[in-house]
Structure formats: structure tokens, C-alpha cells
Amino acid sequence: MDATAERPRRSFFAYASALLGLLSVFGVVCFHFPDLLTSREFRAVYNEDFARHLLLVGLVAAFILGTLAILRDRNKRIATVGVGSATLAVLLGGSNVQFDSIGETPYSLGLDWFVISLFFSALVFVPLERYLGKRRMSPLRRGWRTDIAYFFMSHVLVQFILILVTASTSMIAGLAAFPALKDAIQSLPVWAQFLIAVFVADMAQALLHRAYHNVPWLWRFHAVHHSSREMDWLAGSRIHFVEIVLTRSFVLLPLLVLGFSTPAVNAYVILVGLQAVLAHANIGVRFGWLEYLLVLPRYHHWHHARQQDYVDVNYAIHLPLIDMLMGTFKLPRDQAQWPEEYGVMKLETVPQGIVEQHLMPFRRKKTFDEFVD
Template sequence: MDSEYDYKPRTVSKNVDKEFRLGEGRISGFCSLFLGILSLLAVIAYLYPSMLTTTELRKIYDAEQLQQVLKYGMYTSIVLGILTFLLNKGAYKYLGISGILFTAVALLLGGYRIPVGPVEPAALSLGIDWLILAFLGSIFIFLSLEKLFPKYRNQLIMRPEWDVDLFYFSFNHLAISAILVFANYHVSHFDWAVSASFQENIRSIPTIVQFVVIVISADLVLYWEHRAYHEFTVLWPIHAVHHSIENIDWLAGSRGHFVQVFSERAMVMIPLYLLGVDQAALNIYVTFAALQAVLIHCNLGISFGPLKYILVTPQFHHWHHSSEKPAIDTNYSAHTVLFDRLFKTYHFPKQHWPASYGTTQRLPRTVIGQTLYPLKVWLKRLKTKHTA
């Protein structure tokens, strides 16, 4: 029984060599570098908007106003790059140099003065605008929360494999257009189930109630999809990539095999398509789901009070990522705890947090190794079956 399990506290050792400390030039160097890279990406996106921005997102933001943000981001990158030189005489100068160089290239290509006009929509594009806005927003919201209210104070921003998860973060956002095309193609096979009268009834109820209906419906689909990835042997190697994370934070939730990324988005589109809710309710849900997906992976020690008995919170979802025996194959829900309670997969010892994360059998630690991991497992099983 879980009550007999010996829960132990998690020990996180601080790697002082990778710690950010004021006055050393490392903070300014990395900030200059990232702002320089983002500035260059933004400029390229302004030059080729049909190919490198997302049609849906362009409807929301003002491209000309964002050019002002770009201008100050470029100036900040240059100032921070110079500051790196002033603060440091050695190790981090290359960060400042790189940040300034990226920004200089961005300025040479037109910088924040590129004319903005009508954009011809493209069926497929790279979501550079989505990547930039999501990255800056996540840094501002979630990284700030982790620094203010950390669960594990010794866990650093550049914890082990942060670069691997940054790649997944970038891929998931750049591929948003392809993901939406695949999802829309997938749901088109459910035209036979659409009921105009049912959808009209749904749209007649208040927006907030529509939102609640979406959350519960989407959560039911995501619960069973998630559970299938755990309990069907053929699917587990795909989902194991997500569970290979051994240090949980805001960036960790991005790690996932591309097969799961595409299938998950396609599956959750089905209830949204069949419900036919108002655009306002849909926008609220999309915002809620995007924020919660990052939040529940955060290194965040906030208890969330009574909300933890209703919604999926960091502590609840951290247990899903635990490699400890009582927590394995539990807490599948994405939005609420309803279906885990209903289907007896709820595990939430509220006075404890996991002592260890990851899979019981360690996966490769590189993106390529993780991408090929399911194929290697399936081939090994097929070989074993034929030689048995």
C-alpha cells in the first residue's frame, strides 16, 4: 500500500560552476546572446512573413508595435554585450561578442525598420513569431515564478540537459503550422459526427460555461490518450522520451517525441471540433491549456490551496514524472484531477514531493538518441519474437 511506502526528500546539489551570479558577466553575456539570436530570427521573419510566421498568431499581434519591442531588444543586446566585457576579462566574453554579432547582422538586414504590409497566408510555415513570443513570455512568467517560489532552490536555470529541452521547445513552436495542418486533417474525418443543433445549443450557453465544458471534454480525451501511451506496450517507447526528464522545470514539459506531439494535438482537437464552441471560449481554453502545460512542470513550491483538489498543479504532475513505485502509471490528467479520481489512477501524497524523476530504464540523453529510441525498442522486440 502507498501508505506503507517510505517517502524520502529529494536532494538537489548545486553546480556552482553553472550558477548565475551577479557581477561575473555570465548573466549579461547569456542575455546578450539570446536577445541577439531572437532579434536576428525576428528580422528574418519580418523579411519572409509568409514562410516564417503563423497566420493564426498574426491576427492577434500588431507587427508594427512589436518592431518597437524588437528595437529595444536589439539595443539591450548590444548594451549587455558591452557590459560583459566590462565585468569579465575571460570566460564569458565570447557570449557578449556573439550577442553583438547576431544583433549587428540583424541591423544590417533591416533591423526594426523593415516595412510591414499584408501577408499572403501559406499552408505551411515555420512559427518563428510563435517561438520568440512564447520563449520571452515563458522566461518572464515561469522562470520568474521559479526564482521567486522554487521548490528546489539549488536547481539551476542551466540544469543538466537544459539544452536538449530547449531544442524540443524550439521544434514544438517552429512546427506549429505543420501540427495544426495535421490536426485539422485528422478532425476532418469526424464530419459525420457533427450535429448543427448540438453545436447551436452549446453556443447558446454562457462563455464561461462553454469553457468549462471544453476543459472537461478535452481532459477526458487527453486522459485516455495519455493512459494509452503508458499502458500499451507498443506506445510506451514514444512517451518514454517525455518521461526521460530527470530535472523538472518550465522547460522540461517541451520534451516529447514528435509522434506524440502531433498525435496529442490532433486528439485534443476532436472534442473542440465536435462541440463547435464560440471563438471567445476557444481562445480562453487555448490560453489556459498553454499556460497550464508549462506551469505543471515548473520547479514551483506553491501549494495552490484548494485548487490542487480540482486542477492539475505542479506537485500533482511532478508525481506523474516520478520513478518511484507508488507513482508509476498514475496522474494522467492534463487539466483537472477528475478522471484520475474517477478511474482510480490518482496518486497525491500531499505532504510529499518525489525524490526521483525519470524512467526506470534510462533513455539516451541526446535528441537524436531519444528520437530513434522507439524504433530501436520495436526492432529489438521484433528480433526477439522471431528468434524465440
Template sequence: MTTLVRWGYVPFMLIGINSAAAYLGAVRASELWAVALIVTAVACSFAAERLLPYRRQWNSPLDDAGRDSAHAVVNEAFILASVAVIPVLAAIMPSRSLWPAGWPFVAQLLFAILIADFGITTVHLASHRIGWLWRFHAVHHSIRRFYGLNGLMKHPVHQAVEMAAGVLPLILLGLPVHVASALSVCVAVQLLLQHANVDYRVGPLRSVLALNEGHRFHHLKWAGVGDVNFGLFTLIWDHLYRTYAFDPQRRFSTDDLGMAAKPDYPEAYLRQLAEPFRASGACQFRQPEIPSRISDYGRR
């Protein structure tokens, strides 16, 4: 069973769940099917974390289960609600005829993923460089364990900025609602895979796909050191931005996570929502210095 999870979990999620989303989008099924697929993906993620955990202790709540669930419900509801307003926005866009509607549905979905990936990756990188964005993004980096729901542990303001960067260009092109619905499932699946406490393997694809092996480096708590691997779906843009990093020998523990500059960041949900608006929400951080070799991380 562990071998099946190690090598089969990612294909099941990326190909199985996402293909189901693509099929349902292609036949223009009710958007409620997207909710069902997301619930299925969450359940599979939790099951895989129990069967093959990267760190068994990360499966145990640290007084954070309720808070993380609140973040996940609010932010996933925001994503799904955004799908509902796309027809209204698309109807008033003068460039809606630019969408490649003649392409096969899968090609349209991959096109949407690539554009969304660029926008979200770029805003994510900027959130580690620009003070006011970091105030809101810091919520995501306050984690003390690395598991599936962390992907949606975001301040709603930062979630809105990231989604706008990823989806607005698509809406300007005339993104159809059925493509947007499938895209919302793909985003949810990717966030689960990226933060899953699962010791899965993808081989050489770990340098192309933005999955948990690489994303753990992004959550290293030291300023500069964690400013790598910003991609949501792929690491293509990280290679271009020269922010890609990986060390196959590196292992991670709870002591590596969080923010060294703010170890006492608020943990309660409502306090995390308020923190960016407080004076204490600022965080001193220096211009990141990306090491030329990943082995340099151990010397920082």
C-alpha cells in the first residue's frame, strides 16, 4: 500500500481528479461537481498523509486544526464564488473573442493553467519583496507543521491579490465559466499536493512540477533562504526568475518551519486576519540572497 501511495498518489490527483474536472467542464456539467471533486481530493490527501507521512508528527494538530479549517473553507469558498461571477465579467469584456474556444477543452484548460501559473507565481515572488504584500502573505508562512490544508492557509486579502493576478488576464481574454470551474479544481488539487505531508515520489519531474519536495524549501523559516520555488503549478517561472532550488539530501522538521523573524506570530484565525493591519504586522526582512548552491542553505 505504501508503494502504491508513494508512486500512485500524484498521478491519481494530477491525472485522475483533474481529468474528471476537465471532462465535467467539457460537457458543461453543474459547477457543484467541482465542489464534489474538491471534497474528494481533500479526503484522498488526508488518507495519503496517514498511510505514508513524511513526518508522522505533522499529522497531529498543534491547536491549529480549527484555524486551518477556517482558512480553507473561507478561501476555497472565495475561489468557487469567483467562478460564479465570471460570466458577468466576461460579458462586459470587449476582448472576449480572443479566447481559443476552438481548441480541445484540455488544451484550453492547460492554456489557462499556464497563464494563471505565471500571474500567481509572480505575485507570490513579489510578496517576498514588497512590505505591504508580505504583511498579508506572512499568514501563510506562520505554519508549524507542513500538511495539505496549509495550501489554503492564506489571508483573504492576499488570496484575492493572487487570484486577481492569475485569473484577470484570463477573464480579459474571455475565459469561459466551464473552463474556470475546472481550473478551480486544478488549483485546489495543486495546493493539496504542494503542501501534503506525504512522502511521495515523482522522479525528475520534481524540477518541473511545483510539488511538495520542492515547496518545503519555500517554507524554510530564515529570510532569504526560503525565497525560492514560488510556482503554484510548475517551476518553469522559477527557473526563469532564477529562484529554483533543490537539495535531494535535505530533510525537514518542525524546527525548519515558520518565520525566524517573527516566531510569536498570532495563531488564532481572527488574530491572523487582523495582524497585517497592526503595527506589529510589519516584518523586517532583507533583500534575499539566493545561494549559488543549495548546500549553502545549511550555512545560513
């Protein structure tokens, strides 16, 4: 008998239970230490009742899905992690956990941002990719653990990223202030400011993005992002910490210099978060003429194609118009045509794992024995 036939298939219920159970534990811990583990900026987006109801949903789902997986004899160890984590969360207080008033601390982690963002992103995109995906692919595809680690890092360290970005842009923005231009821009309606901000920010991002691909020492950082061998909603999270700070600083700077209002900038930030996930998602819907107006999955997937003809194209993250102006627009007219393979051209140049990938740009070593595959 074929040995592979005896291996039990991965149970989505078991892994979903484990994820929800662990997120529930994180949620309860956030209630116990809100001043240290929750982001001040993100706390303004939700209230206590919302957080408690979301925690209750996570606990109930973790118990039900884990129990079903165990009864079906599918990935029982993983399912036990889910049920056990949910039980621990209940013992720590569950959805009725009490907490004192939130104190002031100079720094805090964005664990609440990680929990809520991961929960809703998975809730939306896992079903979408299941039923509208271009490829039949499990959410537990190769490299998913690495991408979850990147997702965790970028969300939990959100305040530190903001501090670094603010420090790198505020002084320059102050020195390059243009009061008359700022007044002219802020006199426009917020929706008009938003549209202009999208164009300006996307142009800045595309120029830096092209530099990532053409300047060798910058490519060492950006290669981490292109090392994903599968494309889905989680793949976009694989970004080196240095690149996160550089890109956000470079994009935010012109917005600050030109003086866009806070509501317009906030709206742009929301768009960035949504479109970055959507552009990498495994969604094979044919969007027709919209593909020439907005950056959608197929457009950005070709940028990630492991194909020589596409190594220097499609740098925009919002508007294909930017690539048209730069002369870097390229998209097959046949909407049924998608890349056959993703990843860097030389796989051996990027090692496996978030730690090794973060160290990689600073090492003289150019190839690795254990590389992305």
C-alpha cells in the first residue's frame, strides 16, 4: 500500500479550532494587560462590548470545531490544542474577564490589532478563496507558518513601526513645508484630497518599489516579500521589517509635505490595508476593464510571477495608470492567463523562516542550503 495513502488529510476544523483557541487566549490576556498589550490608536476603533462578544464567538467556535475534529478522528492533536487553548481562555476569565482602568505607558504592543485583524481577514478571505480561487489551495499551504509569523510581527509591533515612521518623516516634512500649497489642498473636499493622495502616494510607492527591484542592496530586503511560493491573502504579510519602515516613510512623506488633511490620510491608510490583502489574494474573478483602472489580484500576481518577462513590471499597488506613465505596465490580454509559478528567480538566495530571512540582507552569504521551495 502507498504510504502516502495512510496519512490523514489535514482537518480544516482542527486548525480553525487551534487558531481560534489561541486567539481567544491572546484576547483574554489583552483584557488583563490592556495598557501593555493593546494599541492606543486601535482601541479607538472598537469598544469593550464588541471585544467581549468577539471573544465569546471565538471561544464557542473553538470548542465546537475542535470537538468535531476529535470525533471525526482528524488531526486530534491540533484539535486538542484548540479545545485546550479555549479552556485556558475560559479559566483566565473568558468573555467575562474583568480589567482595571487602562493606564498610560510610553509603549505598547498591538496584540489586539493582531487578534481582530487576523480573525476578520480569515473570516472574509478564506471562504472567498475557497469558492472564487484561481487555484485549488488549502489555507494551510506551504509557507503559511512563516507568513503567519510575519502577520504577527507587523501587527503586534504596529506602534513601534509608527514611531519609526513618524520620526523619519516629521522633521523632513517640517523643513519642506509649503503653507500656500497646504492651504490649497486642504480647501478641497475630503473625497478630492483622498483621490489625489492615492495618486501621489502610489507614484511614490511605485518609484521606491522599482528601486527595490533594481538596486541590489535594496533587493536583498524586498526579495523576502517575493519569496512566497503561493499567493493568497496571507502572502502579502511577508515583508522584511526594514522594508515596512522604509516604504511607509517614503509614501507618507509626500502626503505630509503636501498637507493632506487627517481624514484624507486616514482614508488612504484604510485603502492600503484592504488593497494590499486583496492584491495578493487567490481570487480568480474576471474583472474586465476594471483591471486597467485598479490593481486587482491578477495584475499584482503577474508582478510576483517567477517569469523573466515580468521581473520589472506592475509596480503600482493602487492604480495601473502609474505603471502606464512609468512604462512598466504589462498584462496579458487574455484574462484567463495567470502565472504558472511564483517566487524569486533564484530560490536558493532566500532562506526559510522569518528569523533567517530577516538576517539574510545583512549577511555576505548569497545562497543557502535550506531555501524557500
